[in-house]
Amino acid sequence: xxxxxxxxxxxxxxRGYVKDSAxxxxxxxxxxxxxxxxxxxxxxxxxIIKCEDVFGTSIDDDExxxxxxxxxxxxxIQQKAA
Amino acid sequence: xxxxxxxxxDLKDPENIGKSRDDRFLCRVFTAGERELIASVPSxxxxxxxxxxxxxxxxxxxxxxDPAVCSIPRRYRVVLEAEDATRKIVRLAGKVITxxxxxxLEVTVSADWVHALAAGAEEALKRLCQRVKRLEGGKxxxxxxxxxxxxxxxxIARRLDCPVGDLSVVKNQxxxxxxxxxxxxxxxxxxxxxxxxxxxxxFAFDPATLIPADCTG
Numbered sequence: 001x002x003x004x005x006x007x008x009x010x011x012x013x014x015r016g017y018v019k020d021s022a023x024x025x026x027x028x029x030x031x032x033x034x035x036x037x038x039x040x041x042x043x044x045x046x047x048i049i050k051c052e053d054v055f056g057t058s059i060d061d062d063e064x065x066x067x068x069x070x071x072x073x074x075x076x077i078q079q080k081a082a
Numbered sequence: 083x084x085x086x087x088x089x090x091x092d093l094k095d096p097e098n099i100g101k102s103r104d105d106r107f108l109c110r111v112f113t114a115g116e117r118e119l120i121a122s123v124p125s126x127x128x129x130x131x132x133x134x135x136x137x138x139x140x141x142x143x144x145x146x147x148d149p150a151v152c153s154i155p156r157r158y159r160v161v162l163e164a165e166d167a168t169r170k171i172v173r174l175a176g177k178v179i180t181x182x183x184x185x186x187l188e189v190t191v192s193a194d195w196v197h198a199l200a201a202g203a204e205e206a207l208k209r210l211c212q213r214v215k216r217l218e219g220g221k222x223x224x225x226x227x228x229x230x231x232x233x234x235x236x237x238i239a240r241r242l243d244c245p246v247g248d249l250s251v252v253k254n255q256x257x258x259x260x261x262x263x264x265x266x267x268x269x270x271x272x273x274x275x276x277x278x279x280x281x282x283x284x285f286a287f288d289p290a291t292l293i294p295a296d297c298t299g
Contacts, residue, residue, distance in 0.1 A: 040279060041138060043097070045155070049106050061110075061154040 001081060006055075006074045013050050014070070017043045029071030051077065084185055084202040085260050085273040086288060087143030089135040090214055091196050092280025093128060102126035111137075111155040119162075128196065132174065132189045135198035136160045140178035140185050142275050143200045146260035148182060157181055162189070190214075195282045211237065212286040217278075230276045230283035231261075238263060238272075241289060251276075262295075263287075269295040 011024060018024050018037045033039050039047070048064045051057075051073065057080045059067075067073050091098060101107060108117050108130070116133055120126045137158040144151050162176040174189040178200055185200045186207045197214045201207040215233050217224055231251045239246040242265065250264045251274070263270045272291040277284045 041153075042091075042101075042134060045107055045110055049110065061156060062152075064110075065152050065154050 001078075003074060003078060006077050006081075007070065009054055010051070010070055010073050010077070013047060013054060014039070016050070017047055027070055029069065029074065031070045032068055033070065033073075034068070055081070057081070083147055084143040084180075084182065084200075085146030086206075086210060086275045086286050087139035087141065087146070087185075087198075087200040088212060088275040088277050088284055088286035089138035089142065089198050090277045090279055090282050090284035091131040091135050092194065092282050093131060093196060094194055095280035098131060098280070099127060102130045113156055113159055116160060128191060132162075132191055132196045132198070133160045135196050136176070136178055136187050136189055136200065138277075139198040139200035139275070140180050140187070142260065142277075143185055143202070144180050144182045146273055146275075149254075149259045152181055160187070162187075195279075197284055199286055201288075206288060209288055209290055210286050211241075211289050212284065213237065214282055214284045217281050217283060226278035226283050227276075230278050230285055233283065234274060234276065234285040234287070235263070237285070238287070238292060242292060265294075271295045 011027060014024060014037065017039050020038065023037050031037060033044060034041065048059050052059055055077050063076055067076060102120055112133060120130050123129050137155045137160060140158050141153050159179040160176060162174050172191040176187045178185045178187050185202060186204050187198065187200050188207060189196060189198045195214060199207060199210055199212055201210065213233065217226055217229055235246050235249045235251065238249055248266050251261050252264055253261050260273045261276060263272055263274060271293050272287050274285060274287040
C-alpha cells in the first residue's frame, strides 16, 4: 500500500472522531492529532484500535506513544506493512 | 518537580457512556488490577472515567516538567485510598504511580462529571485553586478552549486585583507542555492546567505561584 493510500485511510478513520471536519480538509502529514484536530486523548486510544482493525495489524503501547501527527501514524503503519 | 494536572470528563457525553463494555479500550488503558476494580463496582463507567481522569491529570503534571515523558495510560497506575461521600458529590483520595514517581491525587465525582487533580505533594494539592464549570450555552455553543482560558483568567484577575485584559494564556511554540500565564507581558511562575470534555471545562493552578517567574530563583 502506498503512502498516499495509507494517508487517505488514516484520514478516513479520523473523520469519525474529528468534530470540525474543516480541520481535516487542510490536514497534512505534520497535523497534530490532539492539538490541531482537537481530538481528546480517550478518542486517540479509539483511533489506534481502529487503525489496528483497518490495517490488520497490532500497535503496541510504545508504538502508540510515538503517534502524535498523521505522519507518525502513516509511517508506523507503513513500517509494519513492510 | 511535577507541576499541576487536572482533567474533567463529562459522564453523560454519548461517547463516554458504556465505555466499560469496550474490552479493547479497557485492556489498552488500564492495568489488570484497575480492570478488576472497574468490573466489581455498580457504576463501572463512573469508575472507569475517574481512573482515566486520574491518569490524564498525572500525565499533565509530570509532562509539564518533562514533555518527553511517556503518555502510555497503563504506565500511570492509580491507587484509590479513601472515599468521602457526601449527598451528591464523592471525593476519592489516592495516588498515581507515574514513570516519574508518585503523585498525590484527588478525584471528585458528581452525577454529571468526574474531575481529577494531581500534584507532587499533599500540601501542593490542598493549596490548588480549581473549578469545574458548565459551558455557557451547552456543548457546541462556545469554543471550550477559549471558555476555560477565560474562566481561568477571570479567577487570576480577581486574585491579583487587576483587569482581565492584563492577563493572557500562552503555550510553548510547539504547543506542548503546560500553559503559562502572562501578567502585563511578564511570565508568571504559576503553572496552570486546563481541561474540557463535553459540557464541562475545568482549570487548576497554585495561587501561591502567582508571582513573576523571575522571582522564583
